[in-house]
Amino acid sequence: MNKYKLNRNKVIYCMLLVAFCFTTSCVSNKKIAYFQDIQTVNQAQLENATKFTEPIIQPDDILSINVFTLNPQSGAIVNQAASNTVLGGGANTAVASQQVTGFLVDRNGEVELSLIGKVKVAGLTTFQARELIREKAAIVYKEPNVQLRFANFKVSVLGEVNSPSTYTLPNEKVSILDALSLAGDLTIYGKRENVLIVRDNNGKKEFARLDLNSSEIFNSPYYYLRQNDVVYVEPNKRKVSASNSAQIQTVGVIASVVSVIVLAISSFK
Numbered sequence: 001m002n003k004y005k006l007n008r009n010k011v012i013y014c015m016l017l018v019a020f021c022f023t024t025s026c027v028s029n030k031k032i033a034y035f036q037d038i039q040t041v042n043q044a045q046l047e048n049a050t051k052f053t054e055p056i057i058q059p060d061d062i063l064s065i066n067v068f069t070l071n072p073q074s075g076a077i078v079n080q081a082a083s084n085t086v087l088g089g090g091a092n093t094a095v096a097s098q099q100v101t102g103f104l105v106d107r108n109g110e111v112e113l114s115l116i117g118k119v120k121v122a123g124l125t126t127f128q129a130r131e132l133i134r135e136k137a138a139i140v141y142k143e144p145n146v147q148l149r150f151a152n153f154k155v156s157v158l159g160e161v162n163s164p165s166t167y168t169l170p171n172e173k174v175s176i177l178d179a180l181s182l183a184g185d186l187t188i189y190g191k192r193e194n195v196l197i198v199r200d201n202n203g204k205k206e207f208a209r210l211d212l213n214s215s216e217i218f219n220s221p222y223y224y225l226r227q228n229d230v231v232y233v234e235p236n237k238r239k240v241s242a243s244n245s246a247q248i249q250t251v252g253v254i255a256s257v258v259s260v261i262v263l264a265i266s267s268f269k
């Protein structure tokens with residue numbers, strides 16, 4: 001009888017050991033939940049969150065420009081744009097090349113439009129560039145209307161996300177949350193409190209860190225992304241240790257399961 005109790009205790013001990021091995025792989029909700037302090041944020045704080053500002057046009061941007069005139073044939077001549085190859089697509093980890101039709105901003109910050117000539121647009125917002133082109137087009141055409149937007153507005157999302165890639169976007173109002181959603185959200189191994197933003201500002205690199213666990217992210221000037229921004233999600237310590245100890249943990253779990261089975265069989269003999 002004592003032998004039976006001893007074996008039963010061993011079985012219970014081993015079962016607890018197996019349960020511990022599995023539960024240690026669980027991640028605390030506090031480490032993966034976004035905006036953990038959102039309940040303490042009042043409406044006034046939300047109203048003071050960072051407002052969207054139009055991105056600035058820079059050399060090597062590709063612009064989609066359409067000039068509409070009273071003479072459709074004249075407008076068609078102005079709107080003849082070249083095809084340019086850019087990176088982007090958003091297909092998992094592969095960065096696809098695609099043809100984008102638009103006007104390339106050259107090194108001098110200018111675009112060249114038929115019948116209008118060269119227009120310096122670097123350093124302007126899309127609204128400002130649109131008004132400038134409309135003024136120049138009005139010299140040649142009667143009551144022209146201009147549409148202008150980025151044709152290659154793209155951001156890259158790398159690291160511990162489910163679909164890392166470079167994403168070409170149809171509009172320029174894109175937040176860090178929008179980009180992470182496109183990338184399939186962070187994995188459980190992503191370091192949410194230290195997301196890196198790399199930005200090219202007039203040829204100089206800027207670096208910023210965002211904490212997705214805090215509502216302060218809405219006040220960051222980097223909450224809204226700019227063209228060619230890179231978002232990098234660093235792996236947390238659990239990912240690093242998991243990479244090093246995955247085999248050891250697997251062997252430990254298997255050994256514990258086998259021990260339970262052996263002791264269970266021997267206890268009933």
